[in-house]
Structure formats: structure tokens, C-alpha cells
Amino acid sequence: MGLIQELLQNNRQWAADIKKETPDFFTKLSKQQNPLFFWIGCCDSRVPANQIIGLLPGEVFVHRNIANIVNSADMNCISALQFAVDLLQVRHVILCGHYGCGGVQAAVHGEGHGMIDYWIWDIKAILTRHELLAAQTTPERLDDLMCELNVIEQTYELCRTKVIREAWGRGQAVSVHGWIYGIQDGLLQEVIPEVSRLADVGQVYDVALTAVTQKYVGG
Ligand code: CO
Numbered sequence: 001m002g003l004i005q006e007l008l009q010n011n012r013q014w015a016a017d018i019k020k021e022t023p024d025f026f027t028k029l030s031k032q033q034n035p036l037f038f039w040i041g042c043c044d045s046r047v048p049a050n051q052i053i054g055l056l057p058g059e060v061f062v063h064r065n066i067a068n069i070v071n072s073a074d075m076n077c078i079s080a081l082q083f084a085v086d087l088l089q090v091r092h093v094i095l096c097g098h099y100g101c102g103g104v105q106a107a108v109h110g111e112g113h114g115m116i117d118y119w120i121w122d123i124k125a126i127l128t129r130h131e132l133l134a135a136q137t138t139p140e141r142l143d144d145l146m147c148e149l150n151v152i153e154q155t156y157e158l159c160r161t162k163v164i165r166e167a168w169g170r171g172q173a174v175s176v177h178g179w180i181y182g183i184q185d186g187l188l189q190e191v192i193p194e195v196s197r198l199a200d201v202g203q204v205y206d207v208a209l210t211a212v213t214q215k216y217v218g219g
Pocket of ligand 1: 042043044066067068098100101102103104
């Protein structure tokens with residue numbers, strides 16, 4: 001069987017297995033989606049949103065891009081965010097980075113990758129912003145530090161988007177989370193504490209930055 005035929009065969013088996021367990025699963029889902037979570041993650045094939053948080057189709061709305069970047073000028077990410085927050089009324093927005101992120105590594109080590117260089121420009125700016133901190137860790141730990149700083153900064157950007165600020169402004173119950181995933185052990189860790197109002201954003205940013213500094217400097 002060819003590789004692609006195998007995928008289609010896998011799909012038929014998967015759909016049959018779900019129907020066996022829950023006969024009306026797909027008919028129910030086809031009528032509406034009602035996810036409580038919006039996931040912003042990296043494209044990396046080792047970080048599949050649904051599987052690592054144990055959720056079924058219909059339970060998490062997903063946007064992925066190289067190095068989980070949130071930029072208010074990115075129509076794709078912001079449109080997905082707006083759809084999730086304004087229309088689907090998700091309760092939690094999760095920004096999830098991961099260790100060993102190729103996008104972060106490319107930004108840190110300055111390798112040429114054509115178009116990707118423009119995309120990861122925001123991460124180069126993060127390195128510049130935190131160059132004193134970066135200079136105080138060991139070269140072996142720099143990539144991990146940058147993956148965590150990227151989560152902190154992208155989560156901060158997420159909190160400052162018009163979509164999130166307006167949702168909080170009208171009293172909508174939506175929380176923002178910043179996590180990192182270990183491709184070496186399959187485990188998630190919280191990098192930035194949960195935040196659910198604009199007034200707390202600066203404080204959680206400081207808490208997260210202090211924790212990362214303690215973890216990577218002099219340890
Ligand atoms: Co990545």
C-alpha cells in the first residue's frame with residue numbers, strides 16, 4: 001500500500017473506531033463546534049495540539065505557525081483569535097511553545113532561511129531585548145532559555161491584542177496561558193501564570209521573567 005493510501009485507510013479505521021464507541025459523534029459535531037479552548041502553537045510535527053492535551057475533535061480550536069508567534073499585523077493569527085474569542089467564546093487561550101524549536105534556533109543562531117528570516121524577525125528582537133540575560137546563561141542552555149522567553153513575549157503580545165483587550169474590557173471570561181512543551185518527555189509546563197484581566201498582565205510578565213532568570217542564570 002502506498003503512503004497516501006495508508007493515510008486514507010487510517011482515516012477510515014479511525015472514523016469507524018469513533019463511531020463504534022459513540023455512534024452519533026460526527027453527526028452531533030457536524031451541527032456545531034463548541035470548544036472551550038483556543039491553542040496557538042508551533043507547526044512542529046512533534047507538537048500536535050489535540051493529542052498532547054488529550055482532547056477530541058471539537059474540543060480545541062487551533063492556530064499553528066512557525067515558532068508560535070503572535071503579531072497584531074498577522075491577519076491569519078489575529079483572525080483565528082477573533083473567531084475563537086468573539087464568536088466561539090472560548091474560555092481559555094493557550095499559547096504553547098516547545099523546547100528544541102527550529103524557528104527559535106534559527107533566530108538565535110542567525111542561519112539564512114529565506115522567507116523564514118522575515119517571519120522569525122520578532123524572535124530576533126526578543127533576543128536583543130533580553131541580551132543581558134542571554135549573555136548570563138551557558139551556550140548549551142541558551143536555546144531553551146530563548147524558547148521560554150519566546151513563550152513569555154508571545155503571551156504578552158497576545159494579552160495586548162485588540163481582541164483580548166476588548167474581550168476583557170466588556171467583562172468576557174477568557175483567560176490567557178503561556179506553556180512550554182518538552183519534546184523529550186511529552187510534558188507541558190506553565191511558563192507564564194494564568195491571566196484574565198488587563199491590569200494583571202504586567203505583573204504576570206514580571207513573575208514569569210523573574211522565574212526564567214532564576215532558572216537560567218547561575219544555576
Ligand atoms: Co517550533
